[in-house]
Amino acid sequence: MIVARSIDDLRAACAGPISLVPTMGALHAGHASLIELAAVDGGCVVVSDFVNPTQFGTGEDFDLYPRDLDADAVIAAAAGASVLFVPTFETVYPTGFATTVEPGALASQLCGATRPGHFAGVATIVTRLFGIIRPVRAIFGRKDYQQLIVVSSVTRDLALAVEIIGAPTVRDPDGLALSSRNRFLTADERSTALAIPRALDTIAAAYVAGERDAAALVLPALEQLHAIQLDYLELRNAHDLGPYEQLQPAIALVAGHVGKTRLIDNIELAPDAERVSTKEFA
Numbered sequence: 001m002i003v004a005r006s007i008d009d010l011r012a013a014c015a016g017p018i019s020l021v022p023t024m025g026a027l028h029a030g031h032a033s034l035i036e037l038a039a040v041d042g043g044c045v046v047v048s049d050f051v052n053p054t055q056f057g058t059g060e061d062f063d064l065y066p067r068d069l070d071a072d073a074v075i076a077a078a079a080g081a082s083v084l085f086v087p088t089f090e091t092v093y094p095t096g097f098a099t100t101v102e103p104g105a106l107a108s109q110l111c112g113a114t115r116p117g118h119f120a121g122v123a124t125i126v127t128r129l130f131g132i133i134r135p136v137r138a139i140f141g142r143k144d145y146q147q148l149i150v151v152s153s154v155t156r157d158l159a160l161a162v163e164i165i166g167a168p169t170v171r172d173p174d175g176l177a178l179s180s181r182n183r184f185l186t187a188d189e190r191s192t193a194l195a196i197p198r199a200l201d202t203i204a205a206a207y208v209a210g211e212r213d214a215a216a217l218v219l220p221a222l223e224q225l226h227a228i229q230l231d232y233l234e235l236r237n238a239h240d241l242g243p244y245e246q247l248q249p250a251i252a253l254v255a256g257h258v259g260k261t262r263l264i265d266n267i268e269l270a271p272d273a274e275r276v277s278t279k280e281f282a
Contacts, residue, residue, distance in 0.1 A: 003084045004083050007087075007091065007132055010085050016044055018044045018046055018133060018134060019041060019043060019045050019046070019139065020048065020137070021038050021046070021048070021081075021139050023049055023050075024050065025049045025072050026067065026183075028178050029170055030169070030177075031141075035079035036080055044083065046081070046082065046135065047084050050086070050129075051065050051067065052121060054093075055119075056121070057117060061181075065180070092128060092132075101120065101123035101124045101154060102120055102123070103120060104153065106119075106241055110236075110255070111231070114231050119146075122151065123151070126155075127154065135162055136162065141170075142266070143169040143264065146253070176190065177196075177265045179264075181262065182261075189259045192258050193228070193258045193261075193263055195224050195228060196256075199224040199254065217235060221233060221252075229258075231257075233253070234253055235253075236250065236253060238269070249269065254266065
């Protein structure tokens with residue numbers, strides 16, 4: 001694996017079609033699964049490693065966001081990356097850069113309601129990386145489901161000619177979705193955070209049993225989340241995150257703080273699915 005710090009080095013390192021895994025570093029097994037998926041089709045697998053300041057709001061954890069390039073390189077190489085692209089701020093946002101990609105109404109909902117400007121930052125950095133790296137496909141985790149839908153919409157609307165692939169969420173054995181921010185949780189906070197996958201599992205169990213009323217699905221889960229400072233727990237249409245429809249594939253999404261750490265998670269629901277679960281909890 002080559003570590004490329006400039007655009008020229010990146011382009012010199014890649015021959016053939018490029019599959020991109022965009023990350024902000026702090027790689028873990030979830031990222032490794034995305035890289036492994038990208039490597040299936042062959043070609044050049046590029047993992048970008050850039051903590052993007054434009055998607056952090058005032059008071060958020062940009063300065064504290066974990067950074068460990070040496071560890072990232074080990075994980076990326078083991079998972080099959082061809083190139084680890086580690087650009088500087090000036091490479092991504094050169095002097096005079098003045099463009100922002102506004103991703104539409106969805107960007108102000110769900111996570112966007114409490115993180116104004118976040119998805120504009122996401123849409124801008126992804127569009128910029130697509131222009132620099134020129135991939136034919138890009139792989140994103142489905143844990144960040146709203147991000148996946150926003151990026152898919154931007155890519156379609158701007159005709160960016162990149163295939164967007166959503167990869168399954170990877171979880172620890174206790175059910176907690178892998179996240180770079182999990183390392184900030186104390187042991188007690190992690191125990192509290194386990195209410196999130198359990199609440200999603202409660203929704204999924206009721207849904208598969210035939211319940212379709214939104215309130216009946218959500219209220220028992222809310223009771224399980226009483227110790228978490230919730231931003232939201234919502235049911236939405238799984239296709240585009242529009243309003244929940246009882247006869248259409250749906251998704252339950254949750255976001256909230258455990259201590260100072262913000263966590264997100266979701267579970268997809270299909271009317272004709274067998275039991276769906278984050279984990280079989282005793």
